[in-house]
Amino acid sequence: MEQLFAAKEIVISCGSGGVGKTTTAAALAAMAATRVGGRVLVLTVDPARRLANALGLEGFGNVEKPVPASAFAEVGVAPRGELWAAMLDTKQSWDNLVQRHAPDALTAQRILDNPLYQNVSGRFVQSHDYIAMERLFEIHTGGQYDLIVVDTPPTRNALDLLEAPQRMAEFFSSRFLRLLIAPYRSKLINMASRPFYQVADRILGSQFLQDIAEFFILFQTMYAGFVQRAEAVDRLLHDKRTTFIVVSTLEAAPLHEAEFFVDALSDKRFHLGAVVLNKVLPAYLLEAGAAVVAERLVKDAAPIAAEVAPRAGCAEDLVERVLTEMGENFLRFQLVAQREAEQRSELAVSPEVVATVPYFESDIYDLGGLLKLGEQIWS
Amino acid sequence: MTDLLDRKLLFVTGKGGVGKSTVAAALALLAAERGKRTLVCEFDAKGNLADFFESGPTRFQPREVAAGLFAMSMDPEESLKEYLTLQLRLPLMARIGPLARIFEFVATAAPGVREILTVGKVVWEVREARWDLVVVDASATGHIVGQLTAPQAINELVQVGAIRQQTDWLVDILSDPVRTGLVIVATPEEMPVNETIELAERLENETVVDLAAVVVNRVLPELFGRAEEEVFDRLAGGAELNDALAADAAPIVEGARLAVTLRRSRAEHLDHLRDSLPSDLPLLYLPYLFVRSHGMRSTRQAAAALGAELGY
Numbered sequence: 001m002e003q004l005f006a007a008k009e010i011v012i013s014c015g016s017g018g019v020g021k022t023t024t025a026a027a028l029a030a031m032a033a034t035r036v037g038g039r040v041l042v043l044t045v046d047p048a049r050r051l052a053n054a055l056g057l058e059g060f061g062n063v064e065k066p067v068p069a070s071a072f073a074e075v076g077v078a079p080r081g082e083l084w085a086a087m088l089d090t091k092q093s094w095d096n097l098v099q100r101h102a103p104d105a106l107t108a109q110r111i112l113d114n115p116l117y118q119n120v121s122g123r124f125v126q127s128h129d130y131i132a133m134e135r136l137f138e139i140h141t142g143g144q145y146d147l148i149v150v151d152t153p154p155t156r157n158a159l160d161l162l163e164a165p166q167r168m169a170e171f172f173s174s175r176f177l178r179l180l181i182a183p184y185r186s187k188l189i190n191m192a193s194r195p196f197y198q199v200a201d202r203i204l205g206s207q208f209l210q211d212i213a214e215f216f217i218l219f220q221t222m223y224a225g226f227v228q229r230a231e232a233v234d235r236l237l238h239d240k241r242t243t244f245i246v247v248s249t250l251e252a253a254p255l256h257e258a259e260f261f262v263d264a265l266s267d268k269r270f271h272l273g274a275v276v277l278n279k280v281l282p283a284y285l286l287e288a289g290a291a292v293v294a295e296r297l298v299k300d301a302a303p304i305a306a307e308v309a310p311r312a313g314c315a316e317d318l319v320e321r322v323l324t325e326m327g328e329n330f331l332r333f334q335l336v337a338q339r340e341a342e343q344r345s346e347l348a349v350s351p352e353v354v355a356t357v358p359y360f361e362s363d364i365y366d367l368g369g370l371l372k373l374g375e376q377i378w379s
Numbered sequence: 380m381t382d383l384l385d386r387k388l389l390f391v392t393g394k395g396g397v398g399k400s401t402v403a404a405a406l407a408l409l410a411a412e413r414g415k416r417t418l419v420c421e422f423d424a425k426g427n428l429a430d431f432f433e434s435g436p437t438r439f440q441p442r443e444v445a446a447g448l449f450a451m452s453m454d455p456e457e458s459l460k461e462y463l464t465l466q467l468r469l470p471l472m473a474r475i476g477p478l479a480r481i482f483e484f485v486a487t488a489a490p491g492v493r494e495i496l497t498v499g500k501v502v503w504e505v506r507e508a509r510w511d512l513v514v515v516d517a518s519a520t521g522h523i524v525g526q527l528t529a530p531q532a533i534n535e536l537v538q539v540g541a542i543r544q545q546t547d548w549l550v551d552i553l554s555d556p557v558r559t560g561l562v563i564v565a566t567p568e569e570m571p572v573n574e575t576i577e578l579a580e581r582l583e584n585e586t587v588v589d590l591a592a593v594v595v596n597r598v599l600p601e602l603f604g605r606a607e608e609e610v611f612d613r614l615a616g617g618a619e620l621n622d623a624l625a626a627d628a629a630p631i632v633e634g635a636r637l638a639v640t641l642r643r644s645r646a647e648h649l650d651h652l653r654d655s656l657p658s659d660l661p662l663l664y665l666p667y668l669f670v671r672s673h674g675m676r677s678t679r680q681a682a683a684a685l686g687a688e689l690g691y
Contacts, residue, residue, distance in 0.1 A: 017395020
């Protein structure tokens with residue numbers, strides 16, 4: 001892991017929701033700042049207040065903030081480098097993008113004022129995915145950081161993230177966009193496109209259709225800049241300085257998504273740096289001998305209690321209940337641990353890229369907790 | 380309070396990974412077992428709802444997966460097709476060419492269209508009164524508010540047109556707490572609890588949909604009472620148990636300790652959740668199901684547990 005982080009400039013953490021992606025990204029960034037050194041940025045999409053607190057920050061936003069040295073000092077760590085944090089503000093990033101690509105200030109303002117814009121900037125073409133990658137590109141080009149660790153939005157389809165730049169470029173050059181805009185530019189409607197209007201008109205109403213068209217006519221002024229930019233973002237994601245980390249738990253659904261993502265990465269020639277398996281139950285639950293003991297505790301709780309109780313100085317009936325509970329509890333957890341082990345063995349990736357992180361019994365409250373988690377992934 | 384299953388439409392949402400589909404499947408199965416003709420609809424076409432019934436993949440056309448229980452998965456494009464033919468009686472289907480491309484464009488370019496075709500379809504099923512209950516395995520907490528507010532958003536953006544005419548009855552049904560309710564699924568962990576509290580507030584402030592219940596999933600059993608815990612500590616600290624068994628009991632002791640610690644840290648989150656939600660909001664507890672895999676058997680277990688919580 002240390003080699004990976006020393007060799008790369010961008011690490012993108014992905015996986016389905018609820019698997020600990022954000023915390024993993026933060027923990028890895030903290031580890032890299034501590035062990036590898038240099039200036040490390042963690043860029044997150046998750047506005048978790050606890051994460052900001054854990055980093056010793058009041059909060060953070062679109063602008064990067066340094067994690068104070070005191071936060072490291074408090075947990076007795078002297079980092080070799082610096083750790084910075086920023087959160088992706090989708091709306092703000094879109095506004096910046098419009099201001100950058102619009103041909104002039106007036107057009108930019110007209111776009112920002114358009115009633116459709118707010119809706120559109122929040123929703124269309126997987127805009128969150130795109131804007132995350134776009135912001136990454138912007139920061140990377142700024143050249144201020146030696147390493148950027150990115151936490152990604154929870155995607156319903158893992159491919160959306162990888163394809164977002166390309167789809168954005170395609171969208172702006174699409175035939176339908178031109179079709180939609182054409183009649184508002186000239187009176188000539190192509191006979192071939194007439195049915196399309198009839199349908200669109202019936203569904204949306206001509207006024208709305210016209211609003212949309214106006215909006216996209218404005219948006220098209222940014223076409224060249226947008227497409228160029230989207231292509232540059234795509235190149236950066238494929239660059240050998242960029243690597244992906246797939247985070248999952250050993251539950252069926254997230255793991256299935258993770259496998260799908262690992263395949264997609266290899267299909268599309270992205271670099272897979274590591275698979276991090278979070279919240280894995282402890283290995284002692286799998287011991288075959290222990291299962292036999294647990295079964296004995298359940299079956300022979302009474303005679304065992306009769307022998308143990310007087311020696312331990314406890315009431316026999318209480319001991320019997322405790323032994324039964326202990327035995328049953330072990331067998332219940334073992335069932336889940338076995339299921340996890342099976343899932344794990346079915347994961348078709350080479351084992352050297354897999355990092356396993358045990359179930360943390362408590363939540364992470366400070367940088368110390370993040371580093372402890374980071375060490376588990378690192379080793 | 381209206382009985383949860385007496386409503387006509389239940390949206391089930393929750394943070395990713397908390398067991399949203401488990402709860403949607405269990406609620407639907409419970410309703411069907413109680414004699415209600417039930418439809419369960421999965422919004423995410425790539426989801427795994429079918430696994431919970433071991434029924435093979437779900438499609439747009441509902442399919443019976445258990446007695447009285449039908450399952451379908453949402454497909455906004457199919458929904459549009461159905462809408463055009465059934466409601467607009469649009470005769471030019473044959474001539475408009477590949478609908479998929481037009482749909483893709485309209486749905487991408489026009490905000491809210493995809494959402495309205497998704498939400499609209501299930502509300503339509505309620506309006507047509509084909510079912511006693513429609514349970515929706517809806518989008519995760521991040522997207523649900525956007526989806527549920529789409530009809531109003533469209534109302535503001537679109538002045539005329541077919542979609543506009545549809546939004547009124549949509550809003551009527553969605554805003555009626557007798558017919559429609561939303562269920563949030565959480566686990567007793569920090570992030571899911573926080574998201575649940577935030578979502579409950581946003582629902583109240585931004586949508587017309589009534590929050591019907593919160594289901595807390597994966598609640599760990601209480602292993603020991605107070606006296607038992609003292610005995611456990613005594614046994615864990617001594618050699619008596621190992622001697623009596625003539626074997627190493629350490630893994631079993633550690634396993635019990637794991638269960639106790641996990642339950643304790645979860646209890647704090649649970650308290651926080653209970654304190655932060657309206658006091659009259661029903662909280663239903665679903666125990667951690669220690670099962671090998673999700674299937675009909677675990678869905679039945681979850682349904683039985685929810686039934687017990689609802690007092691059936």
